[in-house]
Amino acid sequence: MVNAPPPNDYLAYPDAQGRFGDYGGRYVPETLMPLVLALGAAYAEAKADAAFQVELGGYLTNYAGRPSPLYFARRLTEHLGGAKIYLKREELNHTGSHKINNCLGQILLARRMGKKRIIAETGAGQHGVACATVCALFGLECIVYMGAVDVERQAPNVLRMNLLGAQVRPVTSGAATLKDAMNEALRDWVSNVEDTYYLIGSTAGPHPYPVMVRDFQAVIGAETREQLLAAEGRAPDALVACVGGGSNAIGLFHAFLNDEAVRMFGVEAAGDGMATRRHAAAVNGGRPGVLHGAKSYLLQDADGQILEAHSISAGLDYPGIGPEHAWLHDVGRVRYLTATDDEALEAFALCARLEGIVPALESAHALARLPQIAAEVGAGGVVVLNLSGRGDKDLATVAARLGLGALEGRV
Amino acid sequence: MSGGRIEARFADLAREDRAAFVAYVMAGDPDAETCLSILEGLPDAGADLIELGVPFSDPMADGPAIQRAATRALDGGMTVNGVLDLARRFRTGDEATPIVLMGYLNPLLSYGLETFATRAAAAGVDGVIVVDCPPEEAAPLTDALEGAGLALIRLATPTTDAARLAIVARRAGGFVYYVSVAGVTGDKPVDAEKIAPAVARVRQACGLPVAVGFGVRTPDQAAAVARVADGAVVGSALVDAIAEAVSQSRDPVALVLDTAAALAKAVQSARAGGS
Structure with missing residues (x-):
């Protein structure tokens, strides 16, 4: 395939x-x-x-607080020195995520x-x-x-x-x-x-x-299209989102799938690194199989037994990926990249320092690949990143991993 | 070809007017050699058919007993090749007792459906039950198995209505496995009176013998099922016997075969006396 x-x-x-x-x-x-x-x-x-x-x-509208804002991240854009970065603020929804x-x-x-x-x-x-x-x-x-x-x-x-x-x-x-x-x-x-x-x-x-x-999450991309049209008068050049099962990513991507000029990037969790077996990247480190009712890419051993996933982000800690993503990968519509735990932690801190937004560790995986994507799109272009959740829930995990002192004074 | 062992066995039993006692054990539980000894002893203990579980890391339709058996087997290094090897070694000593493999799709997909079917047939396997492969998704698997002369044993459940039964019946082979309760293996006890009409309906729709499993634990339950169905499948109770023996450092072979013999006796005598 x-x-x-x-x-x-x-x-x-x-x-x-x-x-x-x-x-x-x-x-x-x-x-x-x-x-x-x-x-x-x-x-x-x-x-x-x-x-x-x-x-x-x-x-x-009245309970979840939609539409969520599409926010131009000025300092992050200046820091990266490439395309303009917009954040789709799903972390502002009621309950703190998409x-x-x-x-x-x-x-x-x-x-x-x-x-x-x-x-x-x-x-x-x-x-x-x-x-x-x-x-x-x-x-x-x-x-x-x-x-x-x-x-x-x-x-x-x-x-x-x-x-x-x-x-x-x-x-x-x-x-x-x-x-x-x-x-x-x-x-x-x-x-x-x-x-x-x-x-x-x-x-x-x-x-x-x-x-x-996907249909229930597609509101994310539909709003983004309108909001960016109002802000920039155009469609984005690239979209980026983290991918575990893949609901926030497909929610952002769906409205733009037929718009071939819009590049799309999903970011999988590479855990300790793709060279180790301790990751959660089903597309980049797995192969097709059947689990939990669907055929898709899966982390599995040579005998078809499902392997445990590993990621600092509990929301990405899953050995599979949604079937639509598996297909979008095979047909080449979406590129699936990876970010390690360490890269996600770095981006987690960077986003907090530059924008005053503490992202979920899941979303931090997408943030970690922004430098590469912003450079690829280049100045004058527009990149939208789905900030799928807020990071309050992750403070204990980050503190345990780094010690809160390690974050102090960086950037 | 499987040599029609399943058909021959059910035909023989029908002539004797009794149901089959179908014994389920997990391949490689607690280890390959002990499992082979259990398999070799099962026909003498009264098993008419053997279901050999193919262990899977994520058995979503199984209760705790069979989940743990799969974990024991996988921890002991059991693989699909290992399962086929057990079947082949069993078959060298027993030409007549049908062996049906029961498991989940992914290990078979990973192995390659056609390679698996060819090698399973060569090992003396007669049929395959794949829990997470409903008829709508079964065409590639059925093609591969039929090409090698193996039956894909279909499942019917209390949620299978008449319209679905027609779908289940299409390309069904060997026998039909009727899941007696909506639940996981070893969960709720079977109610034989309640299932009698369902079993008759499935037999009629599929034109095949119907074996009933899930929730059949005790000799009494097995006997009650044997009065209304063509076979009674017992899994969790045998698997529990292995776990119990292992935890008490006793001989699992003897305990499992004793448990099986009691169940077999209940099934064999169930229809005597005309109840």
Whole structure:
């Protein structure tokens, strides 16, 4: 599939079976097949229903705080000395990241389907918090599966979820991180088929999740297009976003996919470095396979066993990537780069010092590749970076890694 | 070709008017040699068919017992080649007992579907169950398996309605595995009375024998299933016996075969007395 011919219309994908080229699909046990088919039908109906879109738009505006600003980062631009840098400020949304966009869309769908019990998986806890938030908003039972290791290292988010009325269930199987939380959520769903809605947080999982989550996140790129037109009178030259499962990236990219002049960069987590096995870069360090209901690039050993991912960012600490990204890589529409833990930490501090914005460690991976992209685009060009989340949740991780003193007085 | 072992076995059992006792063990649990001894003992203990689990790192449809068995097997170095080697060694001593491999798609994809099918057939495997490959995604796998003379055993569940059953039935081979409860392996106990109409419906739609698994643990449950279905599959209870033996430093072979023998006896005598 690598270097397959690019399609005429990127927005025409996936096909009816949820395929982006060879990727995606519905690789789930028979017990779940009728459920994912019903979900696909319910979503198609909701998507076409103007009343649903109006209701969602109302919550996005009045509850989540959309549109998020598109901010010209003057000092960062001067520092890098290349293209003009704009930041899409998703970290200013309610709950502190882009995750709320998807959760609002799916919770309205779950209500429409009459589901009373919501389950979710979470890594860093950002999706778990967003999910617990919308469940509180609508008075629905919420159970969040979270790896026991992540429960330990993201304690503040566990407290937030509990405060919001969610039950956090630590998962001890496997390496007790995001991949295992997703296995456990799927096991719950298989066991509670009648009343339960599985609210997946990224563009992963069986069809229709990758397309549904993408659609709910596409508001990011749609706003960006309008906002940049107002600010600069033109489309951007390049877009950049971090990629774990890939929901914030596809949310920014989607509105521009057919605009071939817009270059796109996804940044995967290289952890300790691509030369080590301790990374989370599925495209750059993996190969195609099937996990959690979809075919996509995966970190796996020679025998097809899934490998643990490693990243300082819990939100990127996943061995797969959404199927649409796998396809966009193969057809050459998006370039997938990597950033190490150390590079992300450097960019984390730089953004705080130059712009007064503490980015999430996830978003810091995208920031880490900005110098290269800004130089490639050059002066006079425009680059938009998706600042997908805020970094307050990461202060303890950064302090533990560097010592807060190490950050003092730099830049 | 598989030599039609699955068809022959179910035909023989139908003549005897009894259901098959299908024993599931995880390949390489707790290690390859012990597993081979268990496999070699299972037919004498009364197993009519053997399901051999192919371990996977992320078994999303399995409960804790089989998850842990997969971890034990992988920690012991079990691979797809290792699974095929176990099947081949078992087959040198037993020409009649069907072996069905059961696992997840990714290790097979990684191995190469056609290479896998060819080598599995050569090793004496008769069929394959792939939990996360529903009929809609199964064409490449079915092509590869059928090309090598192997059956892709289809799954039906309580959520499979009549319309889906027609999809499940298309290209189904060997027998149909009816998942008795909406849940993971070893989860909720089976209700044999409740499943009887479903089993009949699946048998009718697919024209194949129907074996029932998930939630069949005890001899009583196995007997109840054997009265309404063509086979009763027991997995977690056997796998638990291995785990128990290992944790107590006892001989897993003896404990598993004793457990299997009790289950087999219950299945064999289930229909006697006409209940």
